[in-house]
Amino acid sequence: MKKLILTAVGFAVLSACNKPQTNENTIKNEQKAVGADQDDHGCKASAGQTWSELKQNCIQVFNEGFRLNPVTPPKDAAVTSAFVLMSEDQSRLELFLPEQTDHHTVILNKSDKGMYQNAQYQYDPVKSVLYLNGVEQYKGNVE
Template sequence: MNNKGSVASIIIIFALVLVAAIGVVWYLKSPPALVGGDRDAHGCISSAGYSWCEVKQKCFRLWEEQCGPNELDYAFNTLNAVRATDQGVFGYASSSLLEWRTEGNVITKIRGFVVSATGVHRSDYDAVRSYFENNGFSVSNANAAGGPTGGLEGYKKDNLGCLLLYTSTDITLFPDQPVRVNSDLQDINVSCGLLNP
């Protein structure tokens, strides 16, 4: 009886060692779970800050580079060339959140930049407007509005959307009468942002 107990013990120990060995081999062969392995349809790892750039056909980080041509820098460098006046100049660009209206009348909030000038003449506004018209921008009728003391015009080129806003600053208000604009002095805001970042 002693031999039968020894044989049974050896078989049980052998089976346990075999199961443990198979478990170790299986554990070592299975690939480790990737940290940050959340890839989108294009293979970009969003948890690492990557997004797909259709123009460049690659994954990129918005804070490292821009998708598509560097239109924002180009636009603002050109605006700097046309902005100088003796009454006022555009300030430094600051970050902004724009409300861009699509042709289907859907409002999309986009990140971008804005520059402003106060107390400038209508000719300065016209110079900025000419920049957009002469540099391949198309008019966005969905982003247009106007009234007696101000107006808004939208311009688009590739994936860059720009809004040109003016407000007359020298006005007189009369009760029960139309507003009177006394001079061509205006405040101007130019904001541009990437429509498909």
């Protein structure tokens, strides 16, 4: 009986000392602290930051940009806004579009007619409307 108890205690001690198997991904995930999600530019997505080509800095686009909402919002999904950000001299405009998953923005140059445009996009600052290939996609609240 003593041998059986000693054997059971021995197995319990050995199994308690057994270190769980971990792989490299588990270790990386455990070591990643909250707020340690910097991108290549040092912007922290958890703080709502994204890189701005115009500002050459991390910004919170919802604080610095102008919000544009979809012209036809989705029926059973959350509305995801686009944002525009003007350069200080107002000669260029940066678009932050929700459908851009690669975190790259689109830069539009101001034309002599006051519109901002490139081959695909056109932004009318008077009407606060963003067009994609000539079709109205996003609109801001103009008062």
